[in-house]
Amino acid sequence: MGKVNEQQDLFYDLEYFGLSADESTLYLAMLRYGPIPVGLLAKKTELDRGKVYRMLDHLQGLGVVKFTFSNPVKCIAAKPDECLNNIVQKKECEVETMKKLIPRVNSSLKSVSFDNSSTQEHELNIVQGRNIVYAHIAKLISNARNTVYIVSSKEDLIRMYYTQIPEIVKKAKKQNIKVRILTEKSDPKEESILQKFEAEEIRYGILPSKSRMIVEERRKLIMSGLIDETSGHNDSKDSILDTNSPEMVSNISRLCILLWNRARRIMPNQ
Missing domain, CATH: 1.10.10.10 (Winged helix-like DNA-binding domain superfamily/Winged helix DNA-binding domain)
Structure with a gap:
């Protein structure tokens, strides 16, 4: 076994x-x-x-x-x-190519884009695929101006550790953006991984379900249904709702704050 x-x-x-x-x-x-x-x-x-x-x-x-x-x-x-280094080098080359193409592609896309700068429509998107989900979470934290709550299972957070999310959390901290992580009780090995996020604070408590909620107060919300913890990083079935609806953001923010206040402060980050 x-x-x-x-x-x-x-x-x-x-x-x-x-x-x-x-x-x-x-x-x-x-x-x-x-x-x-x-x-x-x-x-x-x-x-x-x-x-x-x-x-x-x-x-x-x-x-x-x-x-x-x-x-x-x-x-x-x-x-x-050799195998692992070959893959990393190939991915790095692809990323460099995309970076160089950004100005040209951006200019082309802008030339055909409708000017919606004056509209104030609230957005609601469904995103599928775990890699894409984590990219959306990273973007929410990167663009945050208010306190961010990350409420998820320890397994999901450990998978996030192997993405760009921890580095973005560290950058947010340097910009005085509070990122608070709430999860379930972890063993010492798992706890040591979670500490590497260097979030403002991490608390352990009872989660409402095996789902995830990431919310920036007053601005943005990402939430999912039940997460399949037996699946890996590329789970195509993993999906989220991504919205800036004021009502939804407010409701989930209040829930996260309630869960946060009831949780136990386990490992403050200095």
């Missing part, structure tokens, strides 16, 4: 590097068996051969797998450190 949990944790970690569970299965099999023909790899992993070919094409693009010139052609897994 322990090995199964360890492998599941590894699969979750590899999701951060863009590998699906099946792609992680292929990579581990190639590491385990060494150079291996595609047909045998499909048989060993019990995956559809056509699907294996498609996944290998993706993994080759990431620098995770190489192929021999032998007959039959064999797949070779890149060494773990």
Whole structure:
């Protein structure tokens, strides 16, 4: 059971590097068996051969797998450190390209955009996909001018730790924006991870449900339904409601403040 949990944790970690569970299965099999023909790899992993070919094409693009010139052609897994560094370098190049394209694309989009600067419509958006969800949370904190409450499970917060959110929380703190985290009781290892957010304060209390609420007082709200804690970082089913509706923001702010006042101050951050 322990090995199964360890492998599941590894699969979750590899999701951060863009590998699906099946792609992680292929990579581990190639590491385990060494150079291996595609047909045998499909048989060993019990995956559809056509699907294996498609996944290998993706993994080759990431620098995770190489192929021999032998007959039959064999797949070779890149060494773990080489594999991970290849993926990071590729992502960094993509980010740099996007940054350079911002002025040109922004100018093109502005030329066709309706001028809505004078409108005061309240917005309500549904966003799906855990990576996108965390990006919206990061944006809320980054743009905050008032106190922000983050109410979520410890598992969700630990996943957030491996995103840009902790760095944005630290920047907010330097700008005198209070970020308060409320979660459930954690063990010492989990607590040490939560401390690294360097939020103004973290409290433990009873959460109303296995959901998340992130609210900036008087301005913005992000909330979700039940979170599937068995899913990893790339859970496509994870979704949130993102709104600036004054009524909703006010109601959830009051709820978060009530929960906050009833919670116990466990680890103040200096």
